[in-house]
Amino acid sequence: MKNYTDTLRSHNLKATPQRLAITDILYAHGHISIESLYDVMIKKFSSISLATIYKNINLMLENSFIQEVKLPNQKTVYELTKHSHSHIMCDRCGMVNDITIDLNAIVNTVSTLENFEVSKADLVLSGVCKNCA
Amino acid sequence: MKNYTDTLRSHNLKATPQRLAITDILYAHGHISIESLYDVMIKKFSSISLATIYKNINLMLENSFIQEVKLPNQKTVYELTKHSHSHIMCDRCGMVNDITIDLNAIVNTVSTLENFEVSKADLVLSGVCKNCA
DNA sequence: CGATTAAAGGATAAAAATTATTATTCATTT
């Protein structure tokens, strides 16, 4: 398991046990909601406050250490920041996975056609995963 | 201005003045948040309850009369259900506009490559609009 | 129409989610 101490520090975040745990959990789960994160954290830190979760998640968001993924009909999930990518989400089991798609063609089309300077593309494809099919 | 009485009824919703107003506002604004919707409604119905807004929005969502659009870093907005489309959102002024893009190629690629049965694609391109550029 | 009835609205309380405050504890620097 990777040690995120230096990564946290490089984002101007002190490497506390709680933050290292949050990071490990994000790494292990890929995508996780505040609620689930708290459920996992409380097992390691029996007296952790939900406010600590929120504060850290918000701080990490501000520092772009993590990013949020808003999903249709489901709670927002968070993940460690990685290369730009899209998501598939299963309506049956709730699974969320990364997918890498080239959206350049679309971005270029919109840029010129709409005269809109695109800086980010958030795409979520929902449907039924292979396990649930 | 279109009269939505029959449209509401066809979705099994009684055509009350409040609902007709909500519908008109959605039509006029295109995309609107709960908060803004309430601000506009209170001008017409000085004693309307925020709960009525929520109840109606949730009902209309269930009946697919309207749909919600989740946006990065901004509050969820709602719009009248129309043909499937994507959105551009300006990070400066908050503008949200519809765009029509053919995502079939992408959907097909993902379907086969990931063995995932796609039923919906939610795409939001954020950046800077022409007015703010 | 005018009565009937199921549904909707308004007021309000309650619950859930998020943010703010503050004393205490801890990570980092010296």
Added chain:
DNA sequence: AAATGAATAATAATTTTTATCCTTTAATCG
């Protein structure tokens, strides 16, 4: 090891959303 600024836990406060209860009203039918 001590100092210090930041993070945590506990808690309160705020915001957002849903539930309840009673009144009002839209739709139906004679």
